[in-house]
Amino acid sequence: MPMLLDPSTKYLPYPEVPFPPGYIRRWPNRRTTAAPRWLSTDLRDGNQALVNPMSNATKLELFRELLKIGFKEIEVAYPSASDQEFQFVRMIIENGEVPDDVSLQVITPARSDLIAKSIESLSGCRHAIIHLYNAVSPVFREVVFRNTKEQTIDLTLNAVRLVKKLTEEETARSGTRFTLNYCLETFSQTEPEFTVELGNRVLAEWGKATPEDKMIFNLAATVECAPSNHYADMVEYFSTHINQRDSVVLSIHPHNDRGTAVGASELGLLAGGDRIEGCLLGNGERTGNVDLITLALNMYSQGISPGLDFSALSDTVALVCRCNEMEIPVRYPYAGQLVFSAFAGTHQDAIKKGLDAQAKRWSEVDRSGKGTKYWAMPYIPLDPKDLGYGYENLIRVSSQSGKAGTAYVIKQKLALDLPRRMQVSFYKVIQDESERIGKEMTGALITSAFKQTYSLDSQPTGRLFLHSYRLFPLSPTSREPSSPMSDYSDDIQNLVPSDQSPSVIRFEGELTIDGIQRTIHGDGQGPVLAILDALRSDLAFALEIGESAAQTVHDDSPAHTKSVTFVELYERGMSPSKSGVGSFWGVGISSDVTTAKCRAVISAANVLVGDRTFPRPKRIFSPRPKVTAVDSDGWLHEVKLRAGGVAPRSEQEIYGSFRVETPPL
Template identity: 80%
Template sequence: MPMLTDPSKKYLPYTAVPFPADYIRQWPNRRTTVAPTWLSTDLRDGNQALVNPMSNTTKLELFREIVRCGFKQIEVAYPSASDQEFQFVRSIIENGEVPDDVSLQIITPARPDLIKRSIDSLAGTRHAIIHLYNAVSPVFREVVFRNTKEQTIELTLNAVKLVKKLTEEETARSGTHFTLNYCLETFSQTEAEFAVELGNRVLETWGKATPNDKIMFNLAATVECAPSNYYADMVEYFSTHINQRDSVIISIHPHNDRGTAVAAAELGLLAGGDRIEGCLLGNGERTGNVDLITLALNMYSQGVSPGLDFSRLAETVALVCRCNEMEIPVRYPYAGQLVFSAFAGTHQDAIKKGLDAQATRWAQVDRSGKGIKYWAMPYIPLDPKDLGYGYENLIRVSSQSGKAGAAYVIKQTMALDLPRKMQVTFYKVVQEKSERIGKEMTAPLIMTAFKQAYCLDSKPIGRLFLHSYRLFPLSPSSREPSSPVSDYSDDPQTLIQSEDAGSLLRFEGDLSVDGIRRTVRGDGLGPVLAILEALRTDLNLELNICESAAQTINADSPSHTKTATFIEMSLAGALPGEPSFGNVWGVGVSSDVSTSKCRAVVSAANQLVGGREFPRPRNVFSPHTISEAGGDNWLQEVKLRTGRLLSRSAERERPDSLNIKTRAQT
């Protein structure tokens, strides 16, 4: 049957709560500043909703986790329903599983034969709560029970009298202290005036509620049949009309039929609620109970301590799911695997900027000792670390992501803070690979793509690979090396030295070109211009520098600090449409500043060479040392370009070959 075009012919809207016309609601102007009392009903309300109810062994495991999380009131069973339920209550009491500050609650219908067995199950525990219930809404009174209002009141009061008598007798025997929690089942569908009338009659019949020993009224939204604001109106009406309000605890028990149980619970607290009943992850009949994890962490994210410990949330969630044989969506609030993950580029960019700004702000607090390290992050309302998660899942990269996502992963995994323009070019690499494999780009895949794109490896990846190099200061007048540079370094923030500030250097590098090692040489002001000249002279590869940046990578100790150099370069004379046309970035990392610069140049060159052919190595004269024993006699009569013969005595007077320090490629 198709949906009705006019559903009003079949479904009736909720009726208004009978506030006076001039009444001003209090709950819209309130704010939650303290946590409520929490009751976990996972072992009863949650368990009864399972396809395969938990064994007592499983219930004990979950009970222990609920206690660890900090719940002080736990509904553990429906002891009159079966021997298994009864025995579970007895076992946790007799085996000392119940801490002194934890109260056990059991549920019983308003039937005399079931009430006694329920009370018997609690004998000997320190504090027990009797959850007595009966449905009181018109549809249950008239259809299910066929009772009038008067008959419903009489049935309820007779049950309350019996509970009072039996609990007083048990207190005399075992010392167990009992609290009555009377549940107006189907409260959300009950006339507000009748609910108050019934509540006041129960309060009168119980007859011993005081501010120090309060009675509880469970206002159950057994079926969520109206908006959350309507439930808040119902709670406020009951709260403002019940007698002895200072001796009453109003317990909120929303269900999730409309998908707004958490909202109803939050508004119910503003309307006068003191206690929340629900389940971890919202397990329960039909669409479930209110989710206590979501509700508690909503408060936590607003600076209100819930008094519950979810700092090992992943473990708690896994246990609850296993015990209940259930799964939760990956985007379930707080508990889902992807709730702290961003795939969209705009979200990633905002999160990355937020993390950077927050790190700066928190560092300032540490330095000054003033201010608060408050959490203020785009898209992430709560610090995942508070729940036992890390930041590795904050940004996940796919073909739909943007530059910030891939850059964030590189920063987290390799500590490299890429320049903005470089982020754009690298993401194109990531996006192309993601589209090719049709999957998410995980952190290891992104790292591999980065190293391959920029030839970052201890072994050759591209056509060019710098094994080692030497730098010689040159005399400005003679252009000849004066002495080798043994520990050349410069400011990591200055890539290319000016002619006035820099030194004229000769670069001599051991370079693999298409797998064949050769030596290249070039002169320039600073190591970058010197290696560029070497590539131009020996490989006919003329490169232009566009932009540059540098970064100090701090390690645990100063001796392990490294420098990262980023250089944007282009190929001189390249024409549009050629494979090598356009600007590329190179990356170099080393504990030595000059080495990081030289590696960055070679990294960029690898992306620009394309398939071009390189000239053959030039023959460069290298002087030989002549031994005293007369080796290399053939050289004695060779006429050099000076026109003089080189005698043995002259050779002995010649300085030894230069002792040159070599920086090995690592």
């Protein structure tokens, strides 16, 4: 049957709560400023909703977890339902599993035989709560029980009298102190006036409620059948009409049939609620109870301590799911695997900028000793580290992500802060690879692709690989090299010296080119221009510099630092676009600034080189020694070609012992 075009012919709207004319509701103008009392019903209300109810061993494991989290009131069983339930209550009491500051609650319907067994199960407990319930809404009164209002009141009061009598006897026998928690089951479907009438009659019959020893009223949205604001109205109506308000606790027990149990709980607290009943992850019949984790962490994110500890949330979630044989969606609030993950490029960019800005704010607080380290982050309302998570899962990269996500991963994994244009360039590499494999690019895959793309390896991975180099200062007049420079290092931020700089140096580098080691030479103002000149003159590979950047990273401590150079290159004659098309970046990392620059140039050149063919090595004659009369016939043996069939003299013989070996990455 299709959905009705006019559902009003079949479904009635919820009735208004009968506030007097001109009444101004209190709850819309209130704010939550403190946590409520919490009652976990995981072991009873949650357990009865399971396809396979928990064994007592499993219930004990979950009971201990609830204690660890910090619950002081726990509904542990329905003792009259089965011997197993009864024995669980006896086991945790007799085995000393219940701390002195924790109250056990058990549930019983308003039937004399079941009430007696429930109270018996609690013998010897320091403090016990009897959860007495019966359904009181019209549909239950008239259809299920066929009772009038008066008969419903009589049934309830008779049960209260019996609870009072048996609990007083048990207190005299074992010392257990009892509190009555009367549940108006189906409260949210009951006439507000009748809930107050029945509540006041129960309160009077109990006769023992005081501000120091309060009675509890459970206002159950057994079936969530109206909006959250309507439930709040009902709670406020009950709160403002019940007698001895300072001697009662209003306990909020929403279910989630409309998907708004958390919202109903929050509004119910504003309307006068003092206590929340629910389950971890919202387990329960039909759509479940209110999720105590979500509700508690909503408060926490507003600066209100919930009094419950979810510092190891993933462990708690895993335990609850295992005990209940359930799973939760990956997008489930707080507890889902992906709730702190962003795949969209715009979200990733905002999160990355937010983390950077917050790090600066917090660093200033540490430096100055003024201010507070407030959490203020786009898209992430709560610090994942407070729940035992790290930041490594904040940004996840797929083919639909953006440059910021990839840059964030590289910063987290390798501590490298990529320039913006380089972020665009490298993300294209990651996007292509993600589309190729059809999967998410994990942190390991991204870092592996980064190292491979930019030839960050101690062994040759591209067509060009720099082994070592020498730098010689050149005379401004003769352009002849003098002694090798043992530690040439120009401004780390300035790869290309200004036109006013007269300093010219010669670069001589030992490279592996297509698997063959050879030497190249070039001159320029600074090592970068010199190595570019060497690539042009010896390899006919003319490159120009686009943008560049540099940073310093620490290995283990500030004493162990490395210099990082990022350089953008493009082939002479090309004009790279703003997006970076037509150019490519290189990365160089070393404890020496100059070596980092040289490596960065070779890194970028490795990509731009493509499949071009390099010219053969130039033939260079070594200077022959002074000829004497004794060995004049053998002088030809001293002429050696660098690339000929006769092995040349060693570079140590020619230049002495100086050489800059490029250290491992």
